[in-house]
Amino acid sequence: MSEAAGQGTRCGRIVIAGRPNVGKSTLLNRMLGVHLAATAPKPQTTRHRILGVRTEGDTQMVFIDTPGIHGRQKRLLNRRINRAAIAALADADLVLFVIEAGKWRGEDEAVLARLRDLPVPVVLVVNKVDRVRDKTRLLPFLAEVGERGDFAEIVPLSAFREKSVRRLLEVIRRHLPEQPFLYEPDTLTDRSMRFLSAELVREQLMQALQAEVPYSVAVEVESFREQPHRIDISALIYVERDSQKKIVIGEKGRVLKHVGSVARQRIAALAGKPVHLKLWVKVKPGWADDPRWLDRLDVEGEAGP
Template structure:
């Protein structure tokens, strides 16, 4: 297998909400990472494995790097993203077309110390009505750093994703594959199930609540007839618990139905999903609970 093969680690970094997880999902062709319109969706480094012919690309999705707050959760998210840079063969810095915020500059500052090629991925070009407006913007970004490539694209367009993959392949080192060809991630279905539940909660709840939520899978069992999953949704206050449950339990029911469908698609079998809501004050500042909720240490 090693003859003529190329294999490399590509780390995707950027501020929150630019489309990193969307790109990862499009590349592996599976909804692996949670994606929402709200910032700070991703809380872990998530590997998506792309294998085609003699090429294997290990894509690492990371939490969006953002201005630090006193919350331990926020600090861990930034640390996870920054620590992911170590061992990269290529780094993708993702930005949103037409935008350059303080948080983008913050991410770029971390890349000054990186000694592998950094590609600038300018995502969401579909949102730009006048394409000529992009040219001065791209030139301005090109002056900020010695980027190996500058790639304007939309993660929604399969042709753009294909084009990006073709560029990345040219940068892969010649070496044997790290993973079997049929593998798509190193994350367990248990982990992905928790992500799918959190994704639905983030999508269906208001602006502030998502950052106070964590999902812990208490029971996960796959049988030939289907999967049995029980999960606890942790919030920080009683009032938040009422919101998550909703009037007559409607909100929780809706979240459960959507998450169950997503998980069933991934597992390719029926899923029985039970959800509970519990209050755990200030869990986002509690090191032990962050560990329990799978928030990495790095």
């Protein structure tokens, strides 16, 4: 598979792990320079592992964005999400353990417990430093969290600042093994445009909806037709209750229209051509606890890859 098997190439799988909402997917997108993974200001946005590849010169970084690891939860969906994230750690050559500046919670501690026995370096990424108003608090915080584990390096940053993301990329490069590339240099991801389209629709739903509604939503692309100059996509949005269907559609269809319009632009930017997007809302009670539905929606099970 690898073209650049020449000596001196560096390559490795970098698993991005951490509790929900710390900015893992944002960081992935910033490191790739492409909006690939769904992000939202709510925990448990990511439900699937996503691989993103960055190849530059003699270095190939194979990032694996994982769902936020969270405490015990009832729904099968959430339990599967956790399993997928934890399973991904086994493949890592390097782990980016992402936390939020100024915050150390029980859930961070639980993630750290999963990392302790890994035989690979762990870089502690302290994200969202832009949110810390009193900067004098940052140094003591870094010293304190640095004591909690055996980290190869500690990198404070803001995922929104290009300069600090570049600094992180340099740190990552230093810790990558010398080995041939795992993917062709022009590879961006292992996911299909069909899958990414469903995710970008779900991203807009996560951003537009409140309270429990985003967690009752699933998106399935029903048809995906790539034409020479356009892509036609029809997607189904599943909710668990009739009342949620009304909320997703919104008054005079406003919510659905907005979601469709932003998602369409995001998909078009990623695909590099215009997109026609049709959205339908359906009620499917109990989908988040139905193993067959989760399989169908590609939420990994126990035997997931």
